[in-house]
Amino acid sequence: MASTIYALSSAPGRAGVAVVRVSGPQAGDAVIALCGDLPKHRFASLRKLRNAEGVPIDEALVLWFEKPNSFTGEDVAELHIHGGRAVLAALFEALAKVPGLRLAEPGEFSRRAFENGRLDLTEAEGLGDLINAETEAQRRQALRQMQGGLSDLYEGWRARLTHALAHLEADIDFADEDLPEGVAAEVRPQVARLREEIAGHLADNRRGERLRDGLMVAILGAPNVGKSSLLNALARREAAIVSDLPGTTRDVIEVHLDLGGYPVILADTAGLRDTADMVENEGVRRALKRAEAADLKLVVLDATRDVVPPETLQLIDRDAIVIANKIDAGSIPENYTINGRPVLPVSVRSREGMDALLAALEQEVTARIGLTGSAGITRARHREALTDCVAALDRFLAGNGRNNQAPELAAEDVRLAARSLGRITGRIDVEDLLDVIFRDFCIGK
Incomplete structure (x- = not known):
């Protein structure tokens, strides 16, 4: 850690303000080279930044943190400049000419904070x-x-x-x-x-890992029961192609949702049925594989059909929310259950029952990855x-x-x-x- 590193710490691209961080033993030399002297420790100072030839680069807020009272535990400077590409390029060119400075590698500021005892690995x-x-x-x-x-x-x-x-x-x-x-x-x-x-x-039950990565939810059912329409309705955009032709969806389509503050990865899958079409058959295989890996399943039925297909019936267990779609054209008995799971009546087209479905989905998601009293x-x-x-x-x-x-x-x-x-x-x-x-x-x- 003898070298001094610098990098853009704010997001790349044009912005009102960009933050460049410098950390290491020559950080003070870099600040003096740019603006003539060191600002007071932990105070923001408005300074004119100049390159080695004395040409102005920008007017910036400069913050100086003396070691060990900084993020990395080293001497650290933060330069808050205007976020134009040309401004940033001119500043980086000036920093590159300061002896002992180099561009930081990914995560190097945080690694130095760890190695200097400012963070442990979990932090x-x-x-x-x-x-x-x-x-x-x-x-x-x-x-x-x-x-x-x-x-x-x-x-x-x-x-x-x-x-x-x-x-x-x-x-x-x-x-x-x-x-x-x-x-x-x-x-x-x-x-x-x-x-x-x-x-x-x-x-x-891997609650913390699921919260960090997102809960996997698979939409499953026979062809043409409205799985893709349900995905689009929950995503509030046209993420999947909707067609009256059976077998339109042949691969897994994923959408990331924020559901009540919890991350959900919602996957539309191919309709489950026996088929001689090789491509569709591969889609069915992938759908069943996704069903096995899913944390939660949305099993979709057609309210206009009297019989639940056996391929769909075997997916209904305690990890399934069962939905009867198309109640605008059909109906289901009151308090209807399958395999001990209640069936929610829904019409994706008219949005009838969608609020109840969202509430049930949010309840199931919260039960699986909701925060508890202790860190997970x-x-x-x-x-x-x-x-x-x-x-x-x-x-x-x-x-x-x-x-x-x-x-x-x-x-x-x-x-x-x-x-x-x-x-x-x-x-x-x-x-x-x-x-x-x-x-x-x-x-x-």
Whole structure:
């Protein structure tokens, strides 16, 4: 980190204001080269920026943050300039001529913040999620994680394991000393309680990951029941082709929705039926595959038909919302249910029943990915590390209880459990993860 980096931290393209960030040991030299002196720490100052030849570049707000009280923990300058392409190009040309400066790589500011102890890995991931959040619930989850919701939880668990490990190792290292009897035995119920807490945290039905990535909802049913029309109605645009001809939809069409603040990926699929058409048959195969992968299914029936096709009937389970479309031309019995699921009467054409459908859909989405009182797991790597932690604690509890396990092996299991938690926040053994975590950040972050 001997070099000083700079990059555009605001969105690219023409804008009223653009923010250029500079971080590193030569950040102060860069500011002096541009405007003659250093502004007061943490105060916004209006300055004229000039290049090395003294030619004016722009009039800008300059903010100066002395290390370690900055985002990266280094000396940092922020230059708030007018957001024209020519202004930005002139400023970058001037910065490139300052000795020791170079363009930042993607995520390099955040990586420096991590390496200087300003963020841990979960907080850095929360920051990335906050930048990419598209719905209110995603924003709230990301902000909670960025502010330490997950790291506080995991570091608290790790501290408890470290305390337990200290007792186990004291029993090993000072076996000949006058220690209180049963020190190691007291550890077992503590570890058992912690193991249950972590296992309960894991048993979340992947709520946090689904919220971060979006809930997968598949629209399924026979040909010509109105699946594509339903997709267009929910998306409020013509996302799919609608035709009276059976088999019009032959591939999966996805639309991203913000439903009550929650992200939903809605997929229209091919009509389910036996067909000799090779292309349509592939569409049916993809529809069934999407049904298996979906978190929630919208199974569409035709209210003008008396019989539910068997291909449709087998999809109706507890993860299905059943819809009888075309009630403007037909009808269904009152309080009608199929496979124990209520059937919602709807007419996509007249929009009758659509408000009730939206309410039911929002209720199901909220039940699956709604925010809870505590921070949730948001990434597969968190889940993998927590699973490893529980496995190590299970070995400790089983060996320490039944097989009279050697105390050194028991301590090693607790140590491995603590290391698994440390990998999540970045306290230990994470060098190989850093490139993966930070490479998806934008250049100026």
